[in-house]
Amino acid sequence: MSQTGEAGTEAEAEADVETDDGTFVGTGLNRVEDHRILTGEAEYIHDITPEGCLHMALLRTTHARADIVEVDTSEAEAHPECELVLTGEDVAAEYNPMPSGLSGIEEWALARDSVKFVGEPVAMVAAPDRYVAEDLLDMIDVAYDTQDPIVDPVDARRDDEVVHEELGTNVPDEEEFVFGDVDAAFREADTVVENQYSWGRISGVPLETAGVVAEYDTERDRFDIDCNIQLHTLVDDTVYEPLGYDPDDVSLSVPPDVGGSFGTKIAIHRYCVLAAIASKKLDGTPVKFVEDRIENLQGGDMHSSDREYLVRLACDDDGTIRGLDVNFVDDFGAYPRYPVNQTLKPLAVLTNAYDIEHVRYNYELVLTNKTAQTAYRGFGVPPHLYALEMAIDEAAREAGVDPYELRQSNLIGPDQVPYTLPSNNVYDSGDYPGALAELKDTVETQELTEGGLLDPEVVAQQREEGKYRGVGYSVHIEPGVSGSDWTDRQRTDRETLENRSREDVAELPEYLQGSVDEDGTVVVYLATDTSGQGHQTIVKQLLADELELLPSDIEVSYLDSAEAPTEYGTAASRMAVMLSGAAQGLAEAFADNFERLAATHWDIDRTAVSYRDGAVHRANSDETLSLADLAAIDEDYQESLTAAEYAYDHPASEIEAFDEALTRKYPVYPTAAFAANAPIVEVDVGTGAVEILKFYSLRDCGTQLNPTIVEGQAMGGLAQGIGAALLEEFSYDDSGQPQAITLFDYLLPSVTNVPEMELLHTETPSPFTATGAKGTGEGGMIDGPASIAVAINRALEPFDVVVDEIPATPHRLRRKLRDGDE
Amino acid sequence: MSTDTTTDRPTREISVTVNGEEVTAEVEPRLKLSDFLRNYVDLGSVRVGCEHGVCGACTVSVDGDIAKSCLMYAVQLDGKEVTTVEGISEAGSLHPIQEAFHEEHALQCGFCTSGFIMSAREFLAENPDPTRAEIKAALADNICRCTGYQNIFDAVERAADNMEGD
Ligand code: FES
Numbered sequence A: 001m002s003q004t005g006e007a008g009t010e011a012e013a014e015a016d017v018e019t020d021d022g023t024f025v026g027t028g029l030n031r032v033e034d035h036r037i038l039t040g041e042a043e044y045i046h047d048i049t050p051e052g053c054l055h056m057a058l059l060r061t062t063h064a065r066a067d068i069v070e071v072d073t074s075e076a077e078a079h080p081e082c083e084l085v086l087t088g089e090d091v092a093a094e095y096n097p098m099p100s101g102l103s104g105i106e107e108w109a110l111a112r113d114s115v116k117f118v119g120e121p122v123a124m125v126a127a128p129d130r131y132v133a134e135d136l137l138d139m140i141d142v143a144y145d146t147q148d149p150i151v152d153p154v155d156a157r158r159d160d161e162v163v164h165e166e167l168g169t170n171v172p173d174e175e176e177f178v179f180g181d182v183d184a185a186f187r188e189a190d191t192v193v194e195n196q197y198s199w200g201r202i203s204g205v206p207l208e209t210a211g212v213v214a215e216y217d218t219e220r221d222r223f224d225i226d227c228n229i230q231l232h233t234l235v236d237d238t239v240y241e242p243l244g245y246d247p248d249d250v251s252l253s254v255p256p257d258v259g260g261s262f263g264t265k266i267a268i269h270r271y272c273v274l275a276a277i278a279s280k281k282l283d284g285t286p287v288k289f290v291e292d293r294i295e296n297l298q299g300g301d302m303h304s305s306d307r308e309y310l311v312r313l314a315c316d317d318d319g320t321i322r323g324l325d326v327n328f329v330d331d332f333g334a335y336p337r338y339p340v341n342q343t344l345k346p347l348a349v350l351t352n353a354y355d356i357e358h359v360r361y362n363y364e365l366v367l368t369n370k371t372a373q374t375a376y377r378g379f380g381v382p383p384h385l386y387a388l389e390m391a392i393d394e395a396a397r398e399a400g401v402d403p404y405e406l407r408q409s410n411l412i413g414p415d416q417v418p419y420t421l422p423s424n425n426v427y428d429s430g431d432y433p434g435a436l437a438e439l440k441d442t443v444e445t446q447e448l449t450e451g452g453l454l455d456p457e458v459v460a461q462q463r464e465e466g467k468y469r470g471v472g473y474s475v476h477i478e479p480g481v482s483g484s485d486w487t488d489r490q491r492t493d494r495e496t497l498e499n500r501s502r503e504d505v506a507e508l509p510e511y512l513q514g515s516v517d518e519d520g521t522v523v524v525y526l527a528t529d530t531s532g533q534g535h536q537t538i539v540k541q542l543l544a545d546e547l548e549l550l551p552s553d554i555e556v557s558y559l560d561s562a563e564a565p566t567e568y569g570t571a572a573s574r575m576a577v578m579l580s581g582a583a584q585g586l587a588e589a590f591a592d593n594f595e596r597l598a599a600t601h602w603d604i605d606r607t608a609v610s611y612r613d614g615a616v617h618r619a620n621s622d623e624t625l626s627l628a629d630l631a632a633i634d635e636d637y638q639e640s641l642t643a644a645e646y647a648y649d650h651p652a653s654e655i656e657a658f659d660e661a662l663t664r665k666y667p668v669y670p671t672a673a674f675a676a677n678a679p680i681v682e683v684d685v686g687t688g689a690v691e692i693l694k695f696y697s698l699r700d701c702g703t704q705l706n707p708t709i710v711e712g713q714a715m716g717g718l719a720q721g722i723g724a725a726l727l728e729e730f731s732y733d734d735s736g737q738p739q740a741i742t743l744f745d746y747l748l749p750s751v752t753n754v755p756e757m758e759l760l761h762t763e764t765p766s767p768f769t770a771t772g773a774k775g776t777g778e779g780g781m782i783d784g785p786a787s788i789a790v791a792i793n794r795a796l797e798p799f800d801v802v803v804d805e806i807p808a809t810p811h812r813l814r815r816k817l818r819d820g821d822e
Numbered sequence B: 001m002s003t004d005t006t007t008d009r010p011t012r013e014i015s016v017t018v019n020g021e022e023v024t025a026e027v028e029p030r031l032k033l034s035d036f037l038r039n040y041v042d043l044g045s046v047r048v049g050c051e052h053g054v055c056g057a058c059t060v061s062v063d064g065d066i067a068k069s070c071l072m073y074a075v076q077l078d079g080k081e082v083t084t085v086e087g088i089s090e091a092g093s094l095h096p097i098q099e100a101f102h103e104e105h106a107l108q109c110g111f112c113t114s115g116f117i118m119s120a121r122e123f124l125a126e127n128p129d130p131t132r133a134e135i136k137a138a139l140a141d142n143i144c145r146c147t148g149y150q151n152i153f154d155a156v157e158r159a160a161d162n163m164e165g166d
């Protein structure tokens, strides 16, 4: 069932799109992925249904916290169409627990003795059709002994009751980082601003839910698993470990088309494991499972950041920010997936674009009876930037200065980059004050004039009707291209950490493999998966330039987890940068092999041949060998010289400035894409409703490999930022019941919520990367929420209201406005 | 809760015109139209994103009106005509709306795309020369989680321009 075949990439009329010098990188080459999707031919996971396939359904608990007394499956088992029923005990009898994001917690694919969040699966069934499978669920009786759930993360820290008995605490991890002389900064500052900010539990909620089709091979005792897991070559351990098999015996293949992930599908291993177990129990009959939306929202293991912040800023009267003190509690639910990584990643953008020397950063990771948290676009950074920017706004108010001026005067200057943060990450390049000034100029020219959205007359008129307009200016850094081994910092004891040297640092490279087909087509294999980012197009562009071919001469496909080396893949805004480096390396390896093959064939010295323009040329003659010729020759020699592979290390590994951070396991993100944002909002102070009238954003991600795709990522990210800022939230009531289990309750932005976006672009190439590109897959979701909150604060200045809860729903803003009036 | 463990659940025979072809099938009354189209007629363009009528990924055309196929049962379709993305253009070619989506980069993951195309198609058939506000209203029932909508907007506008005079 491997998906390594061609994925229907239609070619473009390329002559229309190349640049003047005949290259393709930097052009908005239309995507080669589109045709198959537009015609409905694309196969997503829900389209894969092998002959004779059975369908799995999961019984999920409706209790937030309970002991399982008894599971009675007899009635379901007696049903003539029931093929299989499994409980937690059945799984535990033969398999392993799932890997946990924190040591000391045991989690099983099906709950064993107790349930810890609403939606946790307790039993599975398999039947010839999903409707019947769901009927069978109604025939399973589970007796529970319920307890009061632990819901409030702040209270949970008291450990009056604990989520995991074996852990003995609800705060399994906390750490305080102090950079510089924070106490002195706060002691000596003219003013200290302090406030609390809350960031509601949100997530990516891709339009396609999680899915899997697993097939056990009885003869070879191994599994073929098609699924839409993200990072299938990195997180395959989450599947083979619970199964108790070697990595080579569990191949995960991801369809070339995945209906969005945004980080969330990293953690769908539970489904893969259960479908695989079922297929094995059923002697190799394929078993399919696709999450329905309600399952996805309440128990899909995919919620993300849920934080309570306390932020302090030490400021001087002249506007200098001396110190920053960030404390937060992050509610990870019952089973954290990537907890410490998410709480630590903000260290990579610790002071955002501000030059602040003394910083304290302190987190407490809390467990409650809620759905597990996993990754979502930005991976813990968006709440940090939001809390920091709100504190800046309050500091400006306290000092009575324009927040734009306060920001400008504290931004890192262009003469300071590369800029090393107190937490040791390095910003590669950029003119942040310049970008902010340019954006302000644009907005004022277009909107402050007669008839513009900020025309003072219009603004005054609107106010008469209770509608307050405001524009907020802020700059945000997107940390790009993670790759070092910092992500297991919590598992390294502090002494070992002190004694580490640069040599101890593991790297996570990006791998490409390729070969030449009979007709001369270069087929390239990615060791990662894709969920809409256009990687096939990007790789075609990069390799076309490197090998001096046309994009249509190149096919791009994917490796499964058993074929590929353990890779990092599509996360942390890595791909533009990592694929740039990998494509260069692969092309060099190819050219080298081609030249060797040609030299052998002609029986001449290597120096007398050279590869260019899609062929090897023989010196001092007209003789050439095309790629098709080389493929034929290679057949004869059997030397595999028309195949090549390359693993591109990681840009930070070459740069001394990152050594300290790498060695100490601080988050290293060597590219700093940035955005200066200016959303214009209008708040109806009667209803509390916020409308974004227009969103100005000046964005810079270094060299743009494909400006069309870059802009698409920016706009999509901003739309998610708008959702996070105004609409989306997974809230829970006091009994631990999730309040958003349909898309009627979890509000995704529609075309009516997303305003016209005016995007401006500058290109400040990264000095650290192969093509000058910077990672930019997460941008809008990272910078959107904070910048919208800044704009709301500006609009509500007359009421002295600052957004301290995200999402800023009408209800919350109305309450703030009312309380502010008192 | 039912204790009936027999497999003889009731079925009904339906006859539906799907993309111009007559399809007859024996289906359970509880079978959703979306599942019928996907699993019985093998029309993969019909995507299922929520099954409760919010996302619009499953949008098809029923007797010339758009419908969310996850909110209908197959038996309701007896005697009616359904059109899906598979039926809007000749094999191998693209409908002007599909073309415009490609040109404007109006899709990323593409899971929403069929639904948007079907909504846009019905809309443009009735409003060949729409205003931005009308386009917005027409697309309000479809969710896209990837693109931020602007390119979808532009694609529908472009399609309207390209189809003028058709
Ligand atoms: S699947 Fe029908 S509206 Fe979402």
Ligand code: FES
Pocket (backbone or CB within 6 Å): A207, A259, A260, A532, B106, B107, B108, B109, B110, B111, B112, B113, B143, B144, B145, B146, B147
């Ligand atoms: S392109 Fe992914 S949901 Fe629209």
